[in-house]
Amino acid sequence: MKHIIGHRNPDTDTICSAMGYQNFLQNKNIESKAFALGDLNNETKFILDYFDMELPDQISEFPQGTEIILMDHNEEGQSIENINDLDIVEIIDHHKIKLQTDKPIRIHIEPLGSSCSIVAKKFFAKGFEMSQGIAGILLAGIISDTLYFRSPTTTEKDKELVEKLNEIVGIEDLEEFSMKMFDAKSDVSEISTEDLVRLDYKVFDFGGENYGIGVMETTNKDFGLERKDEILENLKKVKKMDNLKGAFLSVIDILKKESYTICSGDEEVELFKKMFDNVEDRDGVLFVDNIVSRKKEIIPVFERFLNK
Ligand SMILES: [Mn+2]
Structure with missing residues (x-):
């Protein structure tokens, strides 16, 4: 079983891409499970609630030799505590490359606006069907990481993918939806x-x-x-x-x-x-x-x- 983990201090993209990839691997009959390295932020909680998705389990360590897939990061300092005891089998990311591995592994790094974009792209390339929930969280992940296309990390591909995903999700006003996401993220009144x-x-x-x-x-x-x-x-x-x-x-x-x-x-x-x-x-x-x-x-x- 492969354990999919995003980075520490998880954001929406890291959580949603890990959950999306778990579903993608299910379609390929590969057993996997997405985990969160820490508490979810208010934006991510809002999105998972909005699309009625279950929150991923939180972990901080895995037993030695556990097979892991790094999602949305590739730097040791941003990853799981005991990363050096674990078996990294795959990396999917859109950040600069830092990590060294001791053997050849599967790597998909692409300069798109989010890791959710990469996962969505994989779904469409394989022609796998997506539930409304999965399409919804991938769409939200792209909007979150690109700040709804305001960030210079945004590519034409990200915009295309949001449009395609929304054919499944069916949100009428994406601008309004993105503002709800950002307002949820901005509410830090309960956070020390x-x-x-x-x-x-x-x-x-x-x-x-x-x-x-x-x-x-x-x-x-x-x-x-x-x-x-x-x-x-x-x-x-x-x-x-x-x-x-x-x-x-x-x-x-x-x-x-x-x-x-x-x-x-x-x-x-x-x-x-x-x-x-x-x-x-x-x-x-x-x-x-x-x-x-x-x-x-x-x-x-x-x-x-x-x-x-
Ligand atoms: Mn990201």
Whole structure:
């Protein structure tokens, strides 16, 4: 049995693509099961509820030698705790490649807007039938990761797939549906600041040192910025706990396409100002216009600057 896992601090794309792929493999008579590495965010809960899908089981470790499929990630620091004891048999992803394997495995990496796009593409290529629920969560995953086509990671293929999936799902007003998703994601009133900084948080290795980079995608930036001081305190804790060179949280206004970054210390503030053009220091919060994608607009800047 193959165990499909998305990344830690799971988002909608990672959960829905894993669930979708489980269904795809069922069609091929391959036994598999999708798992979540942690609590689901409010957007994902809204979507699974909307399409009446069961929540995936949560795990943090598997027994040694378990066969796993990595979905929507390929970096050790973003994966299951004991990844080095496990048998990675396949990777499906749309991020930059980092992972090394000790044997040849099946890999499908494609620069599409979401991992759900890759899974949906596989369904259509094989001509497998999709239930409304499966089509619905794949559609939602594409909308989530591309911020309903606002992100520069969006491709024509993603738009095409959403249209095709919606022939099965039948949502009348996709714009309105996407706003419901984003409002669910933006509601962090019940989430402690400690959890908030790790809600959509990933660790990256740049030049042999680890950096924690979180984003908070929201329709109302004040939900994050009004907790600025608390966020700073928690970033400092995260930096220590995860043994990082620096920790960052970017509050992203997905409708206005603006970013507001809080850094774990003065050195990190200086680093950030050096790396990005047109940074405006607004009382310790670093404003950069026109940035929404960590994958395409934040990570590559760190990568270029720190890996030389
Ligand atoms: Mn993704």
